[in-house]
Amino acid sequence: MATLNIPQDISDTEIIRRVLAGEIDLYAAIVKRYNSYLFKVGKLYGYNHDDIEDLMQETYVSAYTHLKDFEGRSSFKTWIVQIMLHQCYHKKHKLSFQKEKPDSENLEADAESAPVKKVSDGVRAVQQHELRGVIENAILNLPDEYRMVFSLREITGLSTLETAALLSITEDNAKVRLNRAKKMLQEKIGESYTDSELFEFNLIYCDVMVDRVMKAIKELKQTSA
Numbered sequence: 001m002a003t004l005n006i007p008q009d010i011s012d013t014e015i016i017r018r019v020l021a022g023e024i025d026l027y028a029a030i031v032k033r034y035n036s037y038l039f040k041v042g043k044l045y046g047y048n049h050d051d052i053e054d055l056m057q058e059t060y061v062s063a064y065t066h067l068k069d070f071e072g073r074s075s076f077k078t079w080i081v082q083i084m085l086h087q088c089y090h091k092k093h094k095l096s097f098q099k100e101k102p103d104s105e106n107l108e109a110d111a112e113s114a115p116v117k118k119v120s121d122g123v124r125a126v127q128q129h130e131l132r133g134v135i136e137n138a139i140l141n142l143p144d145e146y147r148m149v150f151s152l153r154e155i156t157g158l159s160t161l162e163t164a165a166l167l168s169i170t171e172d173n174a175k176v177r178l179n180r181a182k183k184m185l186q187e188k189i190g191e192s193y194t195d196s197e198l199f200e201f202n203l204i205y206c207d208v209m210v211d212r213v214m215k216a217i218k219e220l221k222q223t224s225a
Helices: 012-020 024-044 049-065 076-097 103-113 128-140 145-153 160-167 171-189 201-222
Strands: none
Touching: 012 076, 012 103, 024 076, 024 128, 024 145, 049 076, 076 160, 076 201, 128 145, 128 160, 128 171, 145 160, 145 171, 160 171, 171 201
């Protein structure tokens, strides 16, 4: 797929307006812009890489098919993250119905059978990817209500208000849960973590996802023509 030269400062609203007007290829800019956010949402549910890519594609296609329904009452980021959350939620319950376990439940089982290790100077000296794994496991093992608030607020980058709206709780409640989540993490792994480094969606996968989504959208458009 040809690379689109789209200004970085172009707003979501402008992209959506032009996509709805027929410039379908511009939707690739939306995919590039929100890949890392959606990937992090998938990771906080504990799905593996392949499952997350499938969920992301389903989210982007669903967002595209309902693009005309986006009214701008919340940010587009909040809107598309909410769609991804719904996709992850339904997959988790489908797996539960089929008596299968997503990775997050396996991690919880592993955590129950192994003692929690304290972060020491020796752990701080290990390679960054190993420390990241410890942090990710700690986050995945937070209780659901705390994990969701922490991940949406600190990792995905939503505001407290946006996080509260997505989870149908008050802003004050979101703040309380966030503070509690941080305290719980600090008790397990100390303060040696960098939020922006967690659950990153590598750029090499970003371009692949753009191609997958745009191909699916164009096939969808052809079948509905």
